[in-house]
Amino acid sequence: MENNSCFHCGDDCGSHPITFQDKSFCCNGCKTIFEIFNENDLTCYYDLQSSPGAIPKEIEGKYDFLSQGNIVEKLTEFRSDEIEVATLYIPHIHCSSCIWILENLKKLNPSISDSQVNFGKKTVRVTYNSKKTDLKSVVLLLSRIGYEPYISLDDFKTGKKQINRTLIYKLGIAGFAFGNIMFLSFPEYFEINEFWLEQYKHMFRWLMFALSIPVVFYAAQDYFISAYKGLKAKLLNIDIPIALGVSVLFLRSTVEIAFDIGSGFFDSLSGLVFFLLLGKFFQQKTYAFLSFERDYKSYFPIAVTKIEKDGNENSIQVYDIEKGDRLLIRNEELIPVDGILINGRGKIDYSFVTGESQPVTKQSGDKLFAGGKQTSGVIEIEALKSVEQSYLTQLWSNDVFNKNKEDGFTTITNSISKHFTIAILTIALIATSYWLFTDPSKAMNVFTAVLIIACPCAIALSAPFTFGNLLRIFGKLKFYVKNASVIEQLAHINTVIFDKTGTITSNKQSNAEYKGISLSSSESLVLKNSLRGSNHPLSRTLYNILDEHDIITLDRFEEHVGKGIKAEHDNINLKVGSASFVGNAEQTSTLNTTVHISSNNSYKGKFTFYNSYRKGVSKLFNKLKKHFDLVILSGDNEGERENLKKLLPGKTKLIFNQKPDDKLEFIKYHQSEGAKVLMIGDGLNDAGALAQSDVGIAISEDVNVFSPACDAILDASKFKHLYRYIMASKSAIKTIKWSFVLSFIYNVIGLYFAVTGQLAPVVAAILMPLSSISIVVFTTVCTNYIGRTLK
Numbered sequence: 013m014e015n016n017s018c019f020h021c022g023d024d025c026g027s028h029p030i031t032f033q034d035k036s037f038c039c040n041g042c043k044t045i046f047e048i049f050n051e052n053d054l055t056c057y058y059d060l061q062s063s064p065g066a067i068p069k070e071i072e073g074k075y076d077f078l079s080q081g082n083i084v085e086k087l088t089e090f091r092s093d094e095i096e097v098a099t100l101y102i103p104h105i106h107c108s109s110c111i112w113i114l115e116n117l118k119k120l121n122p123s124i125s126d127s128q129v130n131f132g133k134k135t136v137r138v139t140y141n142s143k144k145t146d147l148k149s150v151v152l153l154l155s156r157i158g159y160e161p162y163i164s165l166d167d168f169k170t171g172k173k174q175i176n177r178t179l180i181y182k183l184g185i186a187g188f189a190f191g192n193i194m195f196l197s198f199p200e201y202f203e204i205n206e207f208w209l210e211q212y213k214h215m216f217r218w219l220m221f222a223l224s225i226p227v228v229f230y231a232a233q234d235y236f237i238s239a240y241k242g243l244k245a246k247l248l249n250i251d252i253p254i255a256l257g258v259s260v261l262f263l264r265s266t267v268e269i270a271f272d273i274g275s276g277f278f279d280s281l282s283g284l285v286f287f288l289l290l291g292k293f294f295q296q297k298t299y300a301f302l303s304f305e306r307d308y309k310s311y312f313p314i315a316v317t318k319i320e321k322d323g324n325e326n327s328i329q330v331y332d333i334e335k336g337d338r339l340l341i342r343n344e345e346l347i348p349v350d351g352i353l354i355n356g357r358g359k360i361d362y363s364f365v366t367g368e369s370q371p372v373t374k375q376s377g378d379k380l381f382a383g384g385k386q387t388s389g390v391i392e393i394e395a396l397k398s399v400e401q402s403y404l405t406q407l408w409s410n411d412v413f414n415k416n417k418e419d420g421f422t423t424i425t426n427s428i429s430k431h432f433t434i435a436i437l438t439i440a441l442i443a444t445s446y447w448l449f450t451d452p453s454k455a456m457n458v459f460t461a462v463l464i465i466a467c468p469c470a471i472a473l474s475a476p477f478t479f480g481n482l483l484r485i486f487g488k489l490k491f492y493v494k495n496a497s498v499i500e501q502l503a504h505i506n507t508v509i510f511d512k513t514g515t516i517t518s519n520k521q522s523n524a525e526y527k528g529i530s531l532s533s534s535e536s537l538v539l540k541n542s543l544r545g546s547n548h549p550l551s552r553t554l555y556n557i558l559d560e561h562d563i564i565t566l567d568r569f570e571e572h573v574g575k576g577i578k579a580e581h582d583n584i585n586l587k588v589g590s591a592s593f594v595g596n597a598e599q600t601s602t603l604n605t606t607v608h609i610s611s612n613n614s615y616k617g618k619f620t621f622y623n624s625y626r627k628g629v630s631k632l633f634n635k636l637k638k639h640f641d642l643v644i645l646s647g648d649n650e651g652e653r654e655n656l657k658k659l660l661p662g663k664t665k666l667i668f669n670q671k672p673d674d675k676l677e678f679i680k681y682h683q684s685e686g687a688k689v690l691m692i693g694d695g696l697n698d699a700g701a702l703a704q705s706d707v708g709i710a711i712s713e714d715v716n717v718f719s720p721a722c723d724a725i726l727d728a729s730k731f732k733h734l735y736r737y738i739m740a741s742k743s744a745i746k747t748i749k750w751s752f753v754l755s756f757i758y759n760v761i762g763l764y765f766a767v768t769g770q771l772a773p774v775v776a777a778i779l780m781p782l783s784s785i786s787i788v789v790f791t792t793v794c795t796n797y798i799g800r801t802l803k
Contacts, residue, residue, distance in 0.1 A: 356391030389569030390545035528617010628732025
């Protein structure tokens with residue numbers, strides 16, 4: 013085994029090792045790391061791009077079609093003047109070394125700025141400078157280092173993935189061996205002393221040995237590999253006791269037939285591996301059948317404004333966008349689909365896609381890509397294709413915007429599994445030692461039965477199945493959660509903080525009263541179009557209240573978060589926002605929410621807003637007060653304090669005149685005091701507070717509220733059900749704990765029969781996957797019940 017170990021990582025190279033300079037490697041990643049890099053300083057030994065003969069001619073010619081622009085356009089998900097992004101399917105991704113080499117492509121080609129591997133999907137997402145290299149060069153580089161992509165123009169995003177039938181093959185071999193070994197063992201079972209059978213029993217035993225070899229060294233190899241890697245990383249995983257049990261059974265059985273002591277345990281051995289693999293197969297099928305992990309994203313609540321043929325503007329969900337639709341993209345709003353810029357001046361921030369924060373200027377007729385964010389006023393685009401939900405979701409989970417929020421429950425699960433494994437190994441050794449002195453014939457059965465029956469697979473399955481199924485249920489109820497860990501965090505919050513405007517108030521029902529110098533028709537025109545380009549709740553409310561005006565393209569548009577808007581058109585310089593922002597130093601104090609206006613540095617007047625609160629706000633707060641500390645953290649004036657005191661429970665803290673930075677610092681301070689904070693805001697001014705909180709929820713009404721700062725998006729129509737969603741998260745934790753209890757009871761009962769020698773290893777191997785599947789069924793039924801209580 014040592015002679016066939018990988019020179020770089022030490023893994024078993026299998027039956028087909030990769031050899032280089034008389035050394036064996038388990039995969040191209042390990043070989044390339046040895047061949048190309050000095051691992052201490054990552055210095056390239058030679059230039060792959062110019063190395064003569066580095067790329068075989070047949071490979072180079074194979075990808076000549078990548079020089080055609082129309083094909084490259086299909087294969088790339090993003091293209092600009094300098095940056096291109098392509099996701100390539102790499103079937104040969106094998107281990108951590110493969111990930112390492114693929115994520116360090118920029119060391120081989122400096123024109124590649126970034127490469128990210130999705131190990132589960134076997135893809136690499138490459139970002140490169142299109143002026144210095146091209147897609148063909150990237151593909152040739154990957155081919156040179158042993159990671160030739162699979163490219164199919166029928167499925168150009170990730171290629172047609174070949175179905176991995178390895179588990180089926182291993183299951184078939186284990187089943188074939190198990191059946192035949194059982195058949196050959198019949199004379200031993202019934203202790204038949206017939207002369208012919210007695211004469212050939214040694215041949216039958218060695219046939220059983222031969223049949224068990226592929227079972228141990230092929231069908232069970234994943235357990236040995238996992239156990240080895242766990243020990244190498246100083247981690248105790250569940251495959252360690254399984255691999256130990258298989259090894260002991262095989263060695264003991266071989267010794268017995270070699271010295272004619274007995275027939276061994278080859279039947280139990282092959283049955284054990286067969287039922288372990290069968291359990292894994294059914295677990296995979298059950299997991300795939302539930303299909304909860306990504307389903308909720310098909311309901312992703314990003315809305316966009318569609319301009320109808322008659323000029324009317326209607327809000328639609330992005331998955332309703334069709335090719336040819338004319339869309340309105342406001343300031344700081346995400347472009348949901350690829351399109352052509354029709355009107356307006358585009359200043360697009362593609363950092364969501366490329367990680368580069370430098371905005372790109374676009375003119376009418378230029379192509380715009382999904383994922384870009386407009387940063388300078390309003391634009392109109394014509395959609396070139398329908399939306400791809402998975403792509404928008406990918407932007408939401410981009411590492412650039414991720415904030416590390418503690419995933420405590422996962423840590424607890426891993427900790428339980430670790431200590432569980434130590435405990436089971438201890439019990440197995442103690443029980444085996446006892447039976448060696450009491451009845452040695454039972455010692456081996458006891459040892460293997462203990463290791464198998466007490467597998468903590470059920471513990472490991474509880475959390476992902478419970479949280480994953482709840483993700484799907486929440487999605488159907490218009491509560492869109494970023495990932496499973498958010499549900500765990502939501503279950504542990506003890507403080508709930510609400511923004512006011514656009515969160516507990518409804519933009520659709522608010523009204524405003526203007527006091528001041530009347531605006532000219534030109535000023536009213538600029539004001540209307542300035543508000544048209546903003547996503548702030550007050551801007552949207554005021555825009556809906558004002559009279560209709562012609563659509564114009566502003567000469568200049570700037571939105572200052574938390575302050576206001578600057579806009580210019582035909583020598584009119586308009587400011588809309590707070591009194592200090594527009595230059596009204598002599599404003600009289602007011603207790604109501606106001607928006608002030610100045611034109612060419614001359615103060616004009618103000619709009620005073622009278623809020624309309626969402627239905628069910630009072631009942632929601634009365635339910636929440638029983639379990640949480642409640643806070644209203646608003647950037648508005650104190651004009652609504654008395655109304656809120658009447659509407660909300662007495663212990664609710666009311667804090668006004670808070671800037672975005674003030675909100676963030678308020679949350680940070682309370683977290684330092686031990687608070688677990690849930691922040692609910694509108695997703696724009698509250699971005700910092702949403703990111704700082706333990707869980708941040710953005711309210712979606714009829715605008716694009718996409719924000720990587722938030723952990724969940726709640727449809728405004730479901731605001732009154734927020735309490736139910738929080739309590740459902742707490743119920744999910746209870747479900748997991750109950751599944752732990754059931755697993756514990758099962759293990760106690762099973763261990764009793766195993767330790768007392770009343771449980772054969774093959775029976776234990778049948779019961780182990782059944783226990784895992786029972787936990788999956790239990791958590792699924794419980795979460796479905798929780799879902800019914802939410803409706």
